[in-house]
Amino acid sequence: MASSQFSLPPSLEASRIAGLPPSAYYIADFISEEEEQKILEKVERAPKARWRQLTHRRLQTWPSDLVKNTLLDGQPLPAWLEEPIISRLLSVPVLPSSSDSSGDEKEKQQQQHIFADSPHGRPNHVLINEYPPNTGIMPHKDGAAYHPVVCTVSLGSSLCLNLYKAKEDGALDSEPVWRILQEPRSLLITTADLYTEYLHGIDPLSADVNMSERTIANWSLLREPSLYQNGENQRGVRVSLTYRDVLKVSKLGSKLGPMFNRRP
Numbered sequence: 669m670a671s672s673q674f675s676l677p678p679s680l681e682a683s684r685i686a687g688l689p690p691s692a693y694y695i696a697d698f699i700s701e702e703e704e705q706k707i708l709e710k711v712e713r714a715p716k717a718r719w720r721q722l723t724h725r726r727l728q729t730w731p732s733d734l735v736k737n738t739l740l741d742g743q744p745l746p747a748w749l750e751e752p753i754i755s756r757l758l759s760v761p762v763l764p765s766s767s768d769s770s771g772d773e774k775e776k777q778q779q780q781h782i783f784a785d786s787p788h789g790r791p792n793h794v795l796i797n798e799y800p801p802n803t804g805i806m807p808h809k810d811g812a813a814y815h816p817v818v819c820t821v822s823l824g825s826s827l828c829l830n831l832y833k834a835k836e837d838g839a840l841d842s843e844p845v846w847r848i849l850q851e852p853r854s855l856l857i858t859t860a861d862l863y864t865e866y867l868h869g870i871d872p873l874s875a876d877v878n879m880s881e882r883t884i885a886n887w888s889l890l891r892e893p894s895l896y897q898n899g900e901n902q903r904g905v906r907v908s909l910t911y912r913d914v915l916k917v918s919k920l921g922s923k924l925g926p927m928f929n930r931r932p
């Protein structure tokens with residue numbers, strides 16, 4: 669069987685998830701099967717010390733853990749997390765190209781790419797989470813360390829991400845307001861209100877159920893909705909790569925004095 673190829677939309681606008689607060693985007697075939705396999709191998713072969721084991725889930729952080737919400741400048745991201753994902757991410761304009769050349773500066777920037785407004789103009793940090801069936805992540809917000817653009821590439825298996833609205837008193841409705849199905853090789857981008865006003869989480873289930881055009885926000889953007897015609901998704905091991913721009917990067921070298929601060 670020929671392996672699948674990636675396929676990008678002309679602009680993110682074409683991949684907007686309708687019915688969600690602006691802006692969330694879903695691209696089903698962001699990477700090819702071959703690229704997916706290469707990345708999964710790298711994740712699995714990372715040195716054991718790279719993994720942090722939580723009760724049910726394990727994770728890796730690249731290039732390093734944050735210290736007080738700060739990324740210590742030093743190591744760049746490894747090549748296998750840079751290519752092809754970051755350049756592909758930055759190659760998709762947010763808005764369709766307009767024939768009107770008199771567009772203002774703001775509009776031009778938005779046309780560039782999804783990280784055009786972030787402090788470093790690109791993601792500088794990747795969190796890798798591994799979810800065997802029956803594992804998930806509690807509803808949470810991603811907090812103040814990052815620019816509010818989250819790009820998640822899914823590998824290995826499909827599962828549903830739930831979005832919750834926090835009530836005035838901080839309590840949480842038990843039912844999600846929306847569910848997004850993330851297929852392997854897909855890219856999900858969430859920004860703005862979805863970052864600041866809503867929580868996201870993954871239920872620890874062996875299967876996602878009750879899925880349909882009515883209950884899954886990105887149903888019309890799925891690669892293979894026919895796989896879920898009975899409303900069910902049996903989960904396998906799903907690995908996610910979460911790309912973000914950490915706002916604060918500490919120039920450790922400059923604190924150590926001029927000897928350490930020379931750049932070739």
Ligand SMILES: O=C(O)CCC(=O)C(=O)O
Pocket residue numbers: 795797805810820829868908910
């Ligand atoms: O795996 C995912 O899709 C979500 C991960 C997540 O929410 C996080 O790491 O903050």
Ligand SMILES: [Fe+2]
Pocket residue numbers: 808809810868
């Ligand atoms: Fe998160």
